Amino acid sequence: MKKKKTTMFDMGARSMAEKLLPVVDNFERAMLAAPADGEGKAFAEGITMIYNQMTKTLEDLGVKAIDCVGKEFDPNFHNAVMHIEDENLGENVVAEELLKGYMYKDTVLRHSMVKVAN
Amino acid sequence: MGKIIGIDLGTTNSCVAVMEGGKPVVIPNSEGSRTTPSVVAFTKTGERLIGEPAKRQAVTNSDRTISSIKRHMGTDYKVTIDGKSYTPQEISAMILQKLKADAESYLGEKVTEAVITVPAYFNDAQRQATKDAGKIAGLDVKRIINEPTAAALAYGLDNDAEQKIMVYDLGGGTFDVSIIEIGDGVIEVLATNGDTHLGGDDFDNKITNWLVSEFKNAEGVDLSADKMALQRLKEAAEKAKKELSTATTTNINLPFITATAEGPKHLDMTLTRAKFDELTLDLIERTAVPVQNALKDAGITSSELGKVLLVGGSTRMINAQDKVKSLTGKEPSKSINPDEGVAIGAGIQGGKLSGEAGSGDVLLLDVTPLSLSIETMGGVATRLIERNTTIPTKKSQIFSTAADNQEAVDIHVVQGERQFARDNKTLGQFRLDGILPAKRGVPQIEVTFDIDANGIVNVSAKDLGTGKEQHITITAGSNMSDSDIDKAVKEAAEFEAQDKKRKEGIDARNEADSIVFQTENALKEVGDNLDANDKAAVEADLTTLKEAINRAPIDAMTDDQINDIKAGKEKLMESAQKLFAKVYEQAGAAQNGGATGADTSGAQEAETSSNDDVIDGDFKEV
Numbered sequence: 001m002k003k004k005k006t007t008m009f010d011m012g013a014r015s016m017a018e019k020l021l022p023v024v025d026n027f028e029r030a031m032l033a034a035p036a037d038g039e040g041k042a043f044a045e046g047i048t049m050i051y052n053q054m055t056k057t058l059e060d061l062g063v064k065a066i067d068c069v070g071k072e073f074d075p076n077f078h079n080a081v082m083h084i085e086d087e088n089l090g091e092n093v094v095a096e097e098l099l100k101g102y103m104y105k106d107t108v109l110r111h112s113m114v115k116v117a118n
Numbered sequence: 119m120g121k122i123i124g125i126d127l128g129t130t131n132s133c134v135a136v137m138e139g140g141k142p143v144v145i146p147n148s149e150g151s152r153t154t155p156s157v158v159a160f161t162k163t164g165e166r167l168i169g170e171p172a173k174r175q176a177v178t179n180s181d182r183t184i185s186s187i188k189r190h191m192g193t194d195y196k197v198t199i200d201g202k203s204y205t206p207q208e209i210s211a212m213i214l215q216k217l218k219a220d221a222e223s224y225l226g227e228k229v230t231e232a233v234i235t236v237p238a239y240f241n242d243a244q245r246q247a248t249k250d251a252g253k254i255a256g257l258d259v260k261r262i263i264n265e266p267t268a269a270a271l272a273y274g275l276d277n278d279a280e281q282k283i284m285v286y287d288l289g290g291g292t293f294d295v296s297i298i299e300i301g302d303g304v305i306e307v308l309a310t311n312g313d314t315h316l317g318g319d320d321f322d323n324k325i326t327n328w329l330v331s332e333f334k335n336a337e338g339v340d341l342s343a344d345k346m347a348l349q350r351l352k353e354a355a356e357k358a359k360k361e362l363s364t365a366t367t368t369n370i371n372l373p374f375i376t377a378t379a380e381g382p383k384h385l386d387m388t389l390t391r392a393k394f395d396e397l398t399l400d401l402i403e404r405t406a407v408p409v410q411n412a413l414k415d416a417g418i419t420s421s422e423l424g425k426v427l428l429v430g431g432s433t434r435m436i437n438a439q440d441k442v443k444s445l446t447g448k449e450p451s452k453s454i455n456p457d458e459g460v461a462i463g464a465g466i467q468g469g470k471l472s473g474e475a476g477s478g479d480v481l482l483l484d485v486t487p488l489s490l491s492i493e494t495m496g497g498v499a500t501r502l503i504e505r506n507t508t509i510p511t512k513k514s515q516i517f518s519t520a521a522d523n524q525e526a527v528d529i530h531v532v533q534g535e536r537q538f539a540r541d542n543k544t545l546g547q548f549r550l551d552g553i554l555p556a557k558r559g560v561p562q563i564e565v566t567f568d569i570d571a572n573g574i575v576n577v578s579a580k581d582l583g584t585g586k587e588q589h590i591t592i593t594a595g596s597n598m599s600d601s602d603i604d605k606a607v608k609e610a611a612e613f614e615a616q617d618k619k620r621k622e623g624i625d626a627r628n629e630a631d632s633i634v635f636q637t638e639n640a641l642k643e644v645g646d647n648l649d650a651n652d653k654a655a656v657e658a659d660l661t662t663l664k665e666a667i668n669r670a671p672i673d674a675m676t677d678d679q680i681n682d683i684k685a686g687k688e689k690l691m692e693s694a695q696k697l698f699a700k701v702y703e704q705a706g707a708a709q710n711g712g713a714t715g716a717d718t719s720g721a722q723e724a725e726t727s728s729n730d731d732v733i734d735g736d737f738k739e740v
Binding site: 026029030032033073075076078079080081082083091092098099111113116 | 162167171172174175176177178180345346349373374377381382
């Protein structure tokens with residue numbers, strides 16, 4: 001009975017976390033476009049702090065980013081949307097991460113969207 | 119008996135269902151999804167991937183990733199990977215293997231039997247290939263059923279009163295419309311039509327293209343050149359499409375979609391349902407023609423439809439539902455999840471076959487749409503199975519040789535309503551040889567037609583004397599559209615009078631031939647015992663009749679020639695009476711009487727070649 005409750009809770013949590021991910025994505029995009037200095041700098045720093053708080057909260061809840069760049073491509077964790085030939089990189093490795101992937105506890109919540117080499 | 123699972127083996131996605139506690143339940147796969155992409159991939163390390171993982175690496179491994187293999191079932195197409203060649207059945211078997219494993223995992227027991235669905239227009243070769251795929255995967259395929267039939271089962275229409283229904287199936291990559299007649303445990307496919315390359319992706323693309331052009335107009339940037347941006351647009355487009363099925367407007371919000379010299383750019387647009395309908399109007403229109411053609415082929419108007427069922431995820435779109443309503447005048451039934459309806463129906467059929475509670479007792483039976491015959495002497499199509507016979511069905515009949523010492527018979531199987539084999543459609547041909555030398559009409563060749571519940575036709579010929587047997591399974595494209603069937607029946611009616619007359623002629627000729635043969639035999643055996651005058655009379659009549667027969671070509675007998683033959687036959691029978699009496703005397707003396715019964719029937723058989731029991735086959739000589 002307890003296990004069932006845990007399972008159901010996890011299912012609910014997964015569903016919510018999945019819906020929050022696009023918001024996290026957009027935050028990251030905002031950060032990339034943040035002005036390094038000048039007028040907007042303080043504001044950008046503020047946004048960065050909120051972003052960090054969000055990431056920590058998610059981690060505490062069991063949502064963790066998948067580290068994939070440079071690793072061997074694994075379709076169980078990664079979703080390849082582009083393919084390139086690059087002699088500087090190894091065989092079948094993730095060349096670029098286009099969208100961050102996340103785990104929820106020990107299952108994949110969203111696969112990393114990647115560009116694969118060779 | 120374990121559970122029989124129902125499998126919707128789709129072009130882009132597959133789904134499995136099973137009866138549990140009296141209700142059909144969709145079985146989630148090992149990734150937790152209720153549908154599994156029909157994609158198979160061989161990685162560079164030789165690992166085999168099926169379903170979602172295969173789809174996720176498709177773009178990095180396109181040479182060794184196989185999708186939409188269903189399009190090639192029943193053909194000689196082969197896929198070569200790492201020097202090994204695979205048939206479509208083998209690839210489909212890999213998908214089925216994963217579905218089987220996931221089902222076993224869910225049920226906690228072994229699964230060895232299944233019902234698999236196929237499009238209603240699939241021919242014998244395609245059905246057989248699907249069955250074979252199941253076998254390779256370790257599944258005993260108990261039944262192959264049509265997808266529209268499965269949908270009807272899911273809606274419980276098999277137990278309703280008889281009615282005609284339309285199934286509008288707009289799914290992953292294909293559009294199929296079928297009109298079936300169902301009820302009281304019987305089902306008949308009346309017409310099928312569709313568009314083999316129309317599906318959900320096409321609707322997504324319309325939105326994506328609109329987003330690109332709107333953005334270009336507003337910001338002067340072409341997002342289609344940016345792969346990452348395009349990817350986000352595609353996902354947003356699909357999401358927007360889905361939202362518009364329940365809301366009348368949706369917001370597409372993509373911050374930081376791209377960066378220019380001026381700084382980052384954002385995309386924030388509103389898409390209304392009206393605009394979406396406008397963008398996809400031509401796609402929706404493409405479903406109209408097949409619907410109208412199907413109605414035409416079935417020979418009915420939309421008002422004669424009892425129900426319209428929606429199948430396939432894309433039927434969730436409001437404009438698709440509206441189109442169906444305007445084409446048929448009926449509110450479509452959509453209470454069953456359109457992605458799962460076909461699998462659910464297959465699961466119900468599996469339940470019926472295994473006797474599960476809640477499945478109902480009555481099995482759906484298909485009917486064979488056209489009569490099946492073999493070609494006999496004179497090119498006549500001798501019917502073994504009448505059209506509209508419910509299948510499975512089996513029928514046997516005894517045939518014989520047409521000439522003395524004939525060593526082989528050619529079995530020519532045809533389908534259609536015409537009286538003559540050459541006016542019907544050839545389904546197949548095979549030869550049974552090794553027939554022991556004997557007089558014509560003596561060997562007993564038992565020809566059996568066996569149509570199984572999947573609609574696959576098996577024809578066999580067995581020489582009851584030697585025990586030798588040959589058979590074929592009909593794999594030619596024997597599925598005729600309903601318009602072809604109607605045409606065949608109509609033509610048969612038109613030509614009925616003509617065909618009847620010609621058949622009369624052939625029958626008369628065959629009968630006369632038979633009498634000539636019997637008379638000549640009798641003359642040889644007991645002719646000398648006959649009075650000289652009587653003998654002369656018989657010989658004269660014999661000659662006259664033989665000439666009459668020779669004058670009449672099988673293909674083009676005139677009425678006069680037919681009459682001549684008939685008259686000649688009558689005359690010979692009269693004059694030969696005494697001759698035959700002598701034959702009986704001889705036989706009677708040898709058997710001490712009591713054998714007259716047997717003799718009489720023997721004579722009857724000899725005289726009329728259109729007797730029910732034995733028919734002279736026009737089997738070609740070796």
